[in-house]
Amino acid sequence: MTEGATQPMVRATLEDVARAAGVSLATVDRVVNRREGVRAKTVARVEAAVAKLGYRADVAAARLARGQSFRFAFVLPTGSNSFMTNLSEQVQRAADWLAGQRGFIDILHVDVFDPDVLAGALDDLSPVYQGVAVVALDHPKVRDAIDELTARGVAVVTLVSDAPSSRRLHYVGIDNPAAGRTAATLMGRFLAAREGKVAVIAGSLSLRDHTERQFGFHQILTSEYPNLATLPVIEGRDDSARTRELTAALLKRHTDLRGIYCCGAGNRGIAEALEASGRARDVVWITHELTQHTRRFLVRGTLDAIINQDPGHEARSAARVLLAHCMEEPISPDQERIRIDIFLRDNLP
Amino acid sequence: MTEGATQPMVRATLEDVARAAGVSLATVDRVVNRREGVRAKTVARVEAAVAKLGYRADVAAARLARGQSFRFAFVLPTGSNSFMTNLSEQVQRAADWLAGQRGFIDILHVDVFDPDVLAGALDDLSPVYQGVAVVALDHPKVRDAIDELTARGVAVVTLVSDAPSSRRLHYVGIDNPAAGRTAATLMGRFLAAREGKVAVIAGSLSLRDHTERQFGFHQILTSEYPNLATLPVIEGRDDSARTRELTAALLKRHTDLRGIYCCGAGNRGIAEALEASGRARDVVWITHELTQHTRRFLVRGTLDAIINQDPGHEARSAARVLLAHCMEEPISPDQERIRIDIFLRDNLP
DNA sequence: CTGTTAGCGCGTTCAG
DNA sequence: CTGAACGCGCTAACAG
Numbered sequence: 001m002t003e004g005a006t007q008p009m010v011r012a013t014l015e016d017v018a019r020a021a022g023v024s025l026a027t028v029d030r031v032v033n034r035r036e037g038v039r040a041k042t043v044a045r046v047e048a049a050v051a052k053l054g055y056r057a058d059v060a061a062a063r064l065a066r067g068q069s070f071r072f073a074f075v076l077p078t079g080s081n082s083f084m085t086n087l088s089e090q091v092q093r094a095a096d097w098l099a100g101q102r103g104f105i106d107i108l109h110v111d112v113f114d115p116d117v118l119a120g121a122l123d124d125l126s127p128v129y130q131g132v133a134v135v136a137l138d139h140p141k142v143r144d145a146i147d148e149l150t151a152r153g154v155a156v157v158t159l160v161s162d163a164p165s166s167r168r169l170h171y172v173g174i175d176n177p178a179a180g181r182t183a184a185t186l187m188g189r190f191l192a193a194r195e196g197k198v199a200v201i202a203g204s205l206s207l208r209d210h211t212e213r214q215f216g217f218h219q220i221l222t223s224e225y226p227n228l229a230t231l232p233v234i235e236g237r238d239d240s241a242r243t244r245e246l247t248a249a250l251l252k253r254h255t256d257l258r259g260i261y262c263c264g265a266g267n268r269g270i271a272e273a274l275e276a277s278g279r280a281r282d283v284v285w286i287t288h289e290l291t292q293h294t295r296r297f298l299v300r301g302t303l304d305a306i307i308n309q310d311p312g313h314e315a316r317s318a319a320r321v322l323l324a325h326c327m328e329e330p331i332s333p334d335q336e337r338i339r340i341d342i343f344l345r346d347n348l349p
Numbered sequence: 350m351t352e353g354a355t356q357p358m359v360r361a362t363l364e365d366v367a368r369a370a371g372v373s374l375a376t377v378d379r380v381v382n383r384r385e386g387v388r389a390k391t392v393a394r395v396e397a398a399v400a401k402l403g404y405r406a407d408v409a410a411a412r413l414a415r416g417q418s419f420r421f422a423f424v425l426p427t428g429s430n431s432f433m434t435n436l437s438e439q440v441q442r443a444a445d446w447l448a449g450q451r452g453f454i455d456i457l458h459v460d461v462f463d464p465d466v467l468a469g470a471l472d473d474l475s476p477v478y479q480g481v482a483v484v485a486l487d488h489p490k491v492r493d494a495i496d497e498l499t500a501r502g503v504a505v506v507t508l509v510s511d512a513p514s515s516r517r518l519h520y521v522g523i524d525n526p527a528a529g530r531t532a533a534t535l536m537g538r539f540l541a542a543r544e545g546k547v548a549v550i551a552g553s554l555s556l557r558d559h560t561e562r563q564f565g566f567h568q569i570l571t572s573e574y575p576n577l578a579t580l581p582v583i584e585g586r587d588d589s590a591r592t593r594e595l596t597a598a599l600l601k602r603h604t605d606l607r608g609i610y611c612c613g614a615g616n617r618g619i620a621e622a623l624e625a626s627g628r629a630r631d632v633v634w635i636t637h638e639l640t641q642h643t644r645r646f647l648v649r650g651t652l653d654a655i656i657n658q659d660p661g662h663e664a665r666s667a668a669r670v671l672l673a674h675c676m677e678e679p680i681s682p683d684q685e686r687i688r689i690d691i692f693l694r695d696n697l698p
Numbered sequence: 699c700t701g702t703t704a705g706c707g708c709g710t711t712c713a714g
Numbered sequence: 715c716t717g718a719a720c721g722c723g724c725t726a727a728c729a730g
Contacts, residue, residue, distance in 0.1 A: 011418065011451070013723055024701045029725065037699055059449040060409040061723035064706050069360065093681070100408040102360070181695035189653075192541030220695070304538075312683060332442070334661060340696035346530035346569070347689035362707055373717045378709065386715060410707035413722050 012053035021049035032057060069102040070326050072319070073125055074159070075134040077112045081238060081265045082291035083311065084135075087160065090315035091133075098319050105319065112161075113207075115139035122149060131155040131322035133172070136163040138208040155325045159318050160309070161209050169325060172318045172338060174309045176209045179340045180216025180263065183286045186305050186342070187217075187259050188225035190284045196258035199231045199250050203238035203264025213263035213288070228258065236266040244269030251277045262287040271297045290343055298345050308341040361402035370398035381406065418451040419675050421668070422474055423508070424483040426461045430587060430614045431640035432660065433484075436509065439664035440482075447668050454668065461510075462556075464488035471498060480504040480671035482521070485512040487557040504674045508667050509658070510558050518674060521667045521687060523658045525558045528689050529565025529612065532635045535654050535691070536566075536608050537574035539633045545607035548580045548599050552587035552613025562612035562637070577607065585615040593618030600626045611636040620646045639692055647694050657690040 018028045023046060030038050031046040032055075038046075049055075074091050077084050088107065095105035110121040112135050122145035125132065132149060136142055136158040146166040149156050155169050162171040187198060200217060202210040214233055221230055231254070236243035243266030251257060251273060260283060262270055267287050274280040280302040287294060290308045297303035317336045324331045343349075367377045372395060379387050380395040381404075387395075398404075423440050426433050437456065444454035459470040461484050471494035474481065481498060485491055485507040495505050495515040504518050511520040536547060549566060551559040563582055570579055580603070585592035592615030600606060600622060609632060611619055616636050623629040629651040636643060639657045646652035666685045673680045692698075 011448075015723080025724085026702080026726085027700060030700090033725085039699065042699085056448050058413070058451065058723055060412040060451070061706090062725075063409040064407070064413055064708090065723075065725040067706050067725085099360075099405050102407065102409070178695055182693055185693050185695050189539050190541075192539075192543075194541075216695075316684075334698070335665075337698055339690070339698055341688070342691040342693070342696065344531055344534050344691070346527055346534050346565075347691065349683070349686055349688055364707080374708085375710085375717060376715090379716090382709085388715065391715085407707055410722095411709075413706090413724085414708040414710080416709090416722050 011058070012055045013058075014055070016053055017046065017049045017055050020053060021046045063102065069104065070130050070323060071104045071106070071128050072098075072131040072133065072322050073129045074105055074107050074318070075112070075118070075121060075132065076107060076109055076159075077135055078109045079111075079113075082293060083265065083289040086291065087135075087311040087315065090312045091318075093312070094315040094319040097316070098323065101323065103319070103323055112137060115141045118142050119145040122146065125149070125154075127152070129154060130326050131157070133157045133159045133318040133322065135160050136166075136168075137161065138163050138165065142166070155322055157318050157321050159314060161207070170321050170336075172314050172321065172336070173209075174338050174340050176212035177216035177219075179288070179307050179309075180213035180218075181220045182216075182340055182342065183213070183261050183263070183305075183307050184217045184220035184225075187261060187284060187286055188221060188228065190304060191225070191228060191258050193227055194258055195227045196229070196256040197231050197254050198228050198259040198261065199254075199257060200233045201236050201243060201246065201260060201262045201264065201266070201270065202233055203266065204235055205233060207264070210264050217261055217263065231257075236262075236264065236269065238265035240266050240269035240272075242266070242269065244273045247273035248276065251279060251283075257283060259284040259286070261285075264288070267291075267294055267297065267303075271302050274302055290341075290348070295348060298343065298348065301345075304344075306341075306343040308343055309338055310341060314338055360407070361404045362407075363404070365402055366395065366398045366404050369402060370395045412451065418453065419479050419672060420453045420455070420477050421447075421480040421482065421671050422478045423454055423456045423667070424461070424467075424470060424481065425456060425458055425508075426484055427458045428460075428462075431642060432614065432638040435640065436484075436660040436664065439661045440667075442661070443664040443668040446665070447672065450672065452668070452672055461486060464490045467491050468494040471495065474498070474503075476501070478503060479675050480506070482506045482508045482667040482671065484509050485515075485517075486510065487512050487514065491515070504671055506667050506670055508663060510556070519670050519685075521663050521670065521685070522558075523687050523689050525561035526565035526568075528637070528656050529562035529567075529610075530569045531565075531689055531691065532562070532610050532612070532654075532656050533566045533569035533574075536610060536633055536635055537570060537577065539653060540574070540577060540607050542576055543607055544576045545578070545605040546580050546603050547577050547608040547610065548603075548606060549582045550585050550592060550595065550609060550611045550613065550615070550619065551582055552615065553584055554582065556613070559613050566610055566612065580606075585611075585613065585618065587614035589615050589618035589621075591615070591618065593622045596622035597625065600628060600632075606632060608633040608635070610634075613637070616640075616643055616646065616652075620651050623651055639690075639697070644697060647692065647697065650694075653693075655690075655692040657692055658687055659690060663687055 014028050018025050031043050111117045119141035143163050143166040146156050150167040157170045158168045160173045234246050247270050284304045286305045288307050290306050363377050367374050380392050460466045468490035492512050492515040498505050499516040506519045507517045509522045583595050596619045633653045635654045637656050639655050
């Protein structure tokens with residue numbers, strides 16, 4: 001048995017360090033927190049003591065003494081598709097957690113799909129907020145509103161949907177082109193060498209994430225799977241009824257339709273059309289986001305794979321990033337990276 | 350714009366509650382922490398005040414006042430395969446994080462594949478530890494050692510490899526039969542309707558996780574993909590050289606070998622044999638764990654998919670579960686559930 | 699440049 | 715059954 005280095009039995013306190021270095025508490029505090037006004041020689045002495053005793057600041061005590069608290073606004077879509085409902089719930093849970101850490105989250109619901117409304121909501125945001133997480137839109141007005149907040153010293157993170165041209169601090173969400181490529185690889189491989197057509201259904205091509213997914217999907221499908229022809233993108237406006245009609249028309253018109261990639265919402269409509277057509281097991285259907293509905297379609301075999309982003313992880317990550325920024329603490333990039341999950345029937349959580 | 354309920358501007362303290370309820374600090378504390386010795390009437394009055402003010406205990410202050418600290422042992426394998434090395438690093442990072450929360454982690458490396466050695470290490474563990482995380486082995490001696498620790502009041506979580514018959518508090522790891530089923534579905538679908546043989550390479554069939562994966566794999570492949578015949582399982586002992594020989598022999602002997610599922614380690618050997626044979630692009634190869642090696646094989650196209658468990662998540666989860674148990678706090682199951690990740694070339698993190 | 703001191707919000711004695 | 719008072723480890727304001 002090989003022992004690793006064991007930690008000291010009880011942690012050293014600032015006072016222990018002060019005694020060891022022969023200085024006062026305040027001086028040690030200055031050195032540890034890298035504040036000005038200490039002679040280089042003294043700094044060295046203190047740092048030696050810190051190293052010798054293995055001193056680590058007690059975050060609980062520091063937070064208590066600092067007594068600062070934080071207030072963040074989470075700007076989420078009104079609307080009620082399953083994914084966004086789920087995201088709201090997860091933000092609420094992250095808020096409960098943060099409340100124990102002297103952090104408060106207010107959730108604001110706005111129509112994030114209207115650039116004017118969204119920009120207006122950001123402009124009107126109360127100045128009490130030190131941080132904002134927003135499901136953004138890549139539009140000049142929104143970008144300006146974000147930049148204005150940033151200029152006022154407010155930390156802004158974009159959530160799920162990015163505004164890359166803005167000065168937001170951080171984007172919490174998946175790499176959408178990569179998600180589209182992932183869907184394409186699954187589609188191409190599931191269809192093996194079969195020939196035929198593949199349809200792409202987006203919510204709206206004016207949504208950057210849908211466009212990016214579609215872009216990644218096309219990129220791989222056309223370059224690596226020449227046996228499959230992609231049909232022009234269809235916009236279902238994330239609406240089930242409309243998407244059902246469009247899908248039904250698609251199935252009727254193209255008897256050689258082999259696959260459907262849905263890079264937005266409206267999945268219930270697709271499922272209905274597919275099942276009504278009797279070709280559900282024959283057509284490979286890949287979509288985004290694990291919800292109660294898509295889970296059912298996957299288990300039933302109508303849906304073949306789900307590309308997912310974990311809303312719980314996203315909500316917690318946004319909260320952590322904002323908190324870390326306010327406390328001037330570093331974040332650990334690979335804990336904050338949102339992964340592109342692939343779910344098949346067999347690895348559903 | 351719809352506003353969510355906004356939180357109070359400053360959090361209520363115990364003292365605020367005491368004043369509102371017309372009692373003292375100590376009484377509120379007793380009620381809040383569900384201690385004995387308070388009249389029912391007083392309890393009710395305090396609880397009303399708590400509800401009215403939306404009081405939430407400040408965890409930082411509570412931790413500071415309690416001043417308790419925790420010490421955990423993480424028992425990890427000696428040996429040096431990439432996954433375990435990675436796990437060690439992640440445990441070290443979790444330890445750095447915990448150190449700020451008054452928690453200390455000592456890392457012990459033992460030969461976890463030898464039941465006697467592992468059980469001995471657990472038996473000999475210093476009594477200073479309130480919690481132990483162990484990469485376990487499903488063996489009576491190990492089970493007894495875990496149960497003995499549990500009986501002594503030590504919280505035990507199994508990590509990556511479980512001992513389900515023991516009285517461990519919690520298992521931090523993936524559902525291995527489900528992981529095997531996931532691999533089988535990918536294999537079956539990637540091979541579409543092609544006919545031929547599929548080989549399964551395990552490290553050792555006396556390792557429960559390898560057996561479970563292999564079981565799940567067979568289950569799906571035989572029931573859903575009758576076009577594919579599975580060859581008898583081969584044991585590569587997680588050794589690259591040996592696995593290379595075995596794979597080469599396999600490729601030579603079965604000209605209709607269509608797929609290889611590796612449910613253990615030794616991936617470098619498989620890659621070498623596949624690439625040497627010139628059939629790397631033809632044979633579908635699926636394996637476990639994202640490492641620097643498997644990443645390369647996947648990007649290069651020799652490997653088709655990786656089934657992964659995130660060691661960073663596992664290390665943090667084990668630490669959180671132990672900490673929560675010691676502080677008698679609840680855990681949130683879906684944050685602690687370890688997912689079965691699927692990585693293709695396109696969604697690598 | 700450095701030291702002293704008064705809390706931060708809560709848990710835990712110990713008296714009443 | 716209830717209350718007063720001290721201290722956890724650290725920060726910040728002030729004094730020297």
